[in-house]
Amino acid sequence: MINREKIQNILKKQGDVRGAVFQTDANYILKLGSRDDLLKVENQLKEWGVDFQFKDAKPMSWYPVAWRVLSLLAIKEALGWDSAQIREMGKNAPKVSVIVKLFFKLFPDIEKFAQQIPNYWRKHYTAGELGVVELEKDKQTMLIRLKNFSFHPVLCQYLEGYFEQATKLTRPEDAVVTAKEVQCSFRDSVPYEAYQLNWTK
Amino acid sequence: MDKENNFSKRREKELAEDTIVLEKAIKNFWEILPIPVCTASPIFIILETGKGFDTLFGYIKNELVGESLKEIAFDKDSFKKILSQLAEQRKISNVEAVLKNKKGEKISVFVSAIAQEDEQREVFSYLFSFVDITLMKKTERELQEKVADLERFQKIAIGRELKMVELKQEIEDLKIKINTG
Numbered sequence: 001m002i003n004r005e006k007i008q009n010i011l012k013k014q015g016d017v018r019g020a021v022f023q024t025d026a027n028y029i030l031k032l033g034s035r036d037d038l039l040k041v042e043n044q045l046k047e048w049g050v051d052f053q054f055k056d057a058k059p060m061s062w063y064p065v066a067w068r069v070l071s072l073l074a075i076k077e078a079l080g081w082d083s084a085q086i087r088e089m090g091k092n093a094p095k096v097s098v099i100v101k102l103f104f105k106l107f108p109d110i111e112k113f114a115q116q117i118p119n120y121w122r123k124h125y126t127a128g129e130l131g132v133v134e135l136e137k138d139k140q141t142m143l144i145r146l147k148n149f150s151f152h153p154v155l156c157q158y159l160e161g162y163f164e165q166a167t168k169l170t171r172p173e174d175a176v177v178t179a180k181e182v183q184c185s186f187r188d189s190v191p192y193e194a195y196q197l198n199w200t201k
Numbered sequence: 202m203d204k205e206n207n208f209s210k211r212r213e214k215e216l217a218e219d220t221i222v223l224e225k226a227i228k229n230f231w232e233i234l235p236i237p238v239c240t241a242s243p244i245f246i247i248l249e250t251g252k253g254f255d256t257l258f259g260y261i262k263n264e265l266v267g268e269s270l271k272e273i274a275f276d277k278d279s280f281k282k283i284l285s286q287l288a289e290q291r292k293i294s295n296v297e298a299v300l301k302n303k304k305g306e307k308i309s310v311f312v313s314a315i316a317q318e319d320e321q322r323e324v325f326s327y328l329f330s331f332v333d334i335t336l337m338k339k340t341e342r343e344l345q346e347k348v349a350d351l352e353r354f355q356k357i358a359i360g361r362e363l364k365m366v367e368l369k370q371e372i373e374d375l376k377i378k379i380n381t382g
Contacts, residue, residue, distance in 0.1 A: 173268060
C-alpha cells in the first residue's frame with residue numbers, strides 16, 4: 001500500500017510521456033481481465049487525485065510521467081498484480097504500441113538498432129535519456145543506461161520487460177532475448193538504471 | 202523573445218494536433234481496409250496486421266505480432282524464395298503463393314510487397330498485401346477438370362467416327378470383292 005506522501009512526491013516529478021503507454025496498459029488489462037478491471041484501476045487513480053480514463057488517452061498526446069507511474073501502481077494495488085505481471089505487461093507493450101508501429105525502425109543489424117535506441121526513448125518520454133553504454137556484438141550483449149528517470153521501481157520492472165520485447169522484435173523468431181536490470185537507482189545508489197540485454201541470434 | 206516562444210509553442214501545438222489527426226487516419230485505414238495487409242521487419246517478423254489480414258488468416262488482433270511471417274506459409278521453402286526475391290528486389294507484385302490460416306487450411310494468394318527504406322536506403326520494414334485467390338483457383342481447377350473431360354469425350358467420339366469410316370470402307374471393299382468375284 002502506497003501512502004499519500006509518496007504519491008505527492010511522484011506527482012511533483014517533471015516529465016511527459018505519450019498517451020500510447022496508457023493504451024498498451026489498457027490492452028493488456030483487457031487481454032487478461034475485463035472492463036471492470038480497468039474501472040477498478042481508474043477508481044484507484046481517482047482516489048489518488050488523478051482523474052483519468054484509459055479510453056480518453058490519445059496515443060500521440062503528452063501526459064505526465066507521474067500519471068504513468070501511478071497507473072502502474074494503481075494496477076498493482078487494484079488488481080493485486082505482482083512485479084512479474086507488471087514486467088509481462090511491459091513485454092506486451094511493444095507488440096501493440098502505436099509508437100513502435102509508426103516510429104520504430106527495427107533494424108536487424110544490432111549496431112544500427114543500438115543507434116536508434118536514444119531516439120526510441122525520445123519518441124516516448126520528454127524526461128530521461130536512454131543510451132547504449134556497451135555493445136559487444138560477438139558476445140551478443142548490450143548494456144543500456146537510463147539517466148535522470150528516477151520515478152519509482154515499478155517502472156524499472158515494466159521497462160525491463162519492454163526492452164526485452166523491443167529487442168526481440170529485431171531478432172529472428174527462434175532467438176532468445178533477455179533483459180535484466182543490473183543497476184537500479186533505488187537499490188544501488190547510482191544515478192541511473194542500467195539494463196543488460198542478451199540475445200542468442 | 203516572447204513572440205518567438207509563443208510562435209514555437211503554437212507550432213508545437215499544431216504539430217501535436219496534426220499528429221493526432223494523422224494517427225487516427227492511419228488507424229482507421231488499417232481498420233477498414235478489406236484487403237489483408239501487414240507490416241514486417243527486415244527479417245520478416247510481423248509488426249502489425251490489418252483487420253482484413255486477421256480475418257483471412259483467422260487470428261485475433263496482434264496475435265501474430267512478433268512471430269515470423271513464415272508462420273502463415275503452407276510451404277515454407279517456396280515462401281522463403283518469395284521473401285528472398287523481395288529482399289533482393291525490394292518490391293514484388295502479384296506473386297502467387299500458398300499460405301495457411303490458423304486451422305492449417307490452404308489459402309491461395311497473390312502477394313505484393315514493398316520495402317520501406319531510410320535515408321541510407323536501408324530497409325527498416327516491409328508492407329505486404331495479400332489477395333485471396335482461393336476461390337479463383339478452385340474455379341480454375343474445376344474448369345481444367347471439365348476441359349479434360351471434354352477432351353477425353355472428344356477423343357472417344359472422334360475415335361468412334363474414325364472406326365465407323367474404317368468399317369464403311371471395309372464393307373465397300375467387301376461389296377466390290379463379292380460383285381467382282
